[in-house]
Amino acid sequence: MARFGLLVKMTAAAGQGYALIKIMKEAATLMKEAPGCDSYVVHAAADDNDIIWITEIWRDEQSHEQSLSVEGVGELIGQARPMIGGMEMTKLRTLTD
Amino acid sequence: MARFGLLVKMTAAAGQGYALIKIMKEAATLMKEAPGCDSYVVHAAADDNDIIWITEIWRDEQSHEQSLSVEGVGELIGQARPMIGGMEMTKLRTLTD
Known part of the structure; x- marks a missing residue:
């Protein structure tokens, strides 16, 4: 069965790219330990620090949904x-694979 | 140092999604063995078999460029x-990571 993939493209508010990347790196550390998370990688556009991509692979969509309640994730989202x-x-x- | 990531979005010609996915899966098998390739994953849009995404991570951009000359890759591209x-x-x- 196909796994669940997710591409997230974030555009930072003006001047906030660096700070947002820092938070998303912390999120990656947490998410990679979440049940069912096979991959959670943070990238910036090659030519624009204010455009951030997250590429995610989960066992299934439900695992992704449940990750939002992993300890610390809600705080980072805030x-x-x-x-x-x-x-x-x-x-x-x-x-x- | 940051690695080199690449997102590729392919839209299949009408009715060709399934055949294109089959070829890109073969490409993934080859590419994953290429020097400097850390990840090469084929996905389809959840709701559209004619939209194919490839998410790639390479040690550096040069490794990606050199992969195009890996045996069998040119034939698959053709x-x-x-x-x-x-x-x-x-x-x-x-x-x-």
């Missing part, structure tokens, strides 16, 4: 929210 | 080309 100018999410079926 | 209606590539700096 810190990140005012730094985020825009966000797009794309749900995927992950077909290879 | 097979895939007529099935691709559109393609967008986004270069990334990969910031976490």
Whole structure:
């Protein structure tokens, strides 16, 4: 069965890219330990520090939903929210290892 | 130092999604063995088999460029080309493991 993939593109509010990356790196450390998380990687656009991509692979969509209640995640989301100018999410079926 | 990330979004020519996915899965098997390739994963959009995403992580951009000359890759690209209606590539700096 295909796993659940998620692409998240965040555009930082003006001047907030560096601070947002710092928080998302902390989120990655937490998320990688969440049950069902196979991959959670933080990237910045090659030419723009204010555009941040997260590429995620989960055992299934439910595992992803449950990760939002992992200890510390809610706090990080609260810190990140005012730094985020825009966000797009794309749900995927992950077909290879 | 940040690694080199690449997001590739392919839109299959009409009705060619399934065949294109099959070829990109073969490409993934080859690419994962290429020097400097840390990750090469094929996904389809959750709701559209004709939209294919590849998420890649390489040691550096040069490793990615050299992968195009890995044995068998040129042949797969040749097979895939007529099935691709559109393609967008986004270069990334990969910031976490």
